[in-house]
Amino acid sequence: MADDQRAKIISLNRKRGSIKSSLTKLNSFIETNDSKDSIVYQTKLDNLLRIKQNLEQIKEEYFVTAEDSELQELEDSVEELEEECERLEVSLKKILASNKELLSASNCNSHSNEASSKTESISFRLPEIPLPKFSGHYQDWQNFKIQFENIIDNNDKLTENQKLYYLKSTLSGAAAETVTIEETYASLKNALKERFDNNAYAFKVISMTF
Numbered sequence: 001m002a003d004d005q006r007a008k009i010i011s012l013n014r015k016r017g018s019i020k021s022s023l024t025k026l027n028s029f030i031e032t033n034d035s036k037d038s039i040v041y042q043t044k045l046d047n048l049l050r051i052k053q054n055l056e057q058i059k060e061e062y063f064v065t066a067e068d069s070e071l072q073e074l075e076d077s078v079e080e081l082e083e084e085c086e087r088l089e090v091s092l093k094k095i096l097a098s099n100k101e102l103l104s105a106s107n108c109n110s111h112s113n114e115a116s117s118k119t120e121s122i123s124f125r126l127p128e129i130p131l132p133k134f135s136g137h138y139q140d141w142q143n144f145k146i147q148f149e150n151i152i153d154n155n156d157k158l159t160e161n162q163k164l165y166y167l168k169s170t171l172s173g174a175a176a177e178t179v180t181i182e183e184t185y186a187s188l189k190n191a192l193k194e195r196f197d198n199n200a201y202a203f204k205v206i207s208m209t210f
Helices: 005-033 038-065 069-108 111-123 138-153 160-170 187-207
Strands: none
Touching: 005 069, 005 111, 038 069, 038 160, 138 160, 138 187, 160 187
């Protein structure tokens, strides 16, 4: 096998290992967490769906890059992770369904507190304006950051988990692939700033020279 092919296989193996670690952490979270916050579980489910897409891409790249003698073993290792993804996806969807049922039952039994519930719901409602979107183009970063901070980041009535959910929902393309140290709002926000702040400034300087 040529050196560049071997380097490619090593890189894919590392990506596969990182995904396996993420799935292990997710499994531990599901087994030990008893939170009733559906946004937390929905965020985990969204991340899991991205992992499934990454696994499919790794599998396709193995097929193109690996030699026949090792292809089957590599594909089997990916399929094991795919099966684990399916199991975790079912678990998360069951939890979300259960939380929804609990919320519905709670609403049925709380007519006497209806006015209070409405007040609480309104306090967490976002402004009736669309959230900005960011796909990773440096020239769009500053405008996106300012708008998102005004709508979400500065909203003290939103929890950190809710802010994380809304931030992830605005990202696509290269921006959605940003790697974070922790699965938290602060970690993702800082990772985006570190990745795009300096590059956006460099893009602006270059643009002004032409």
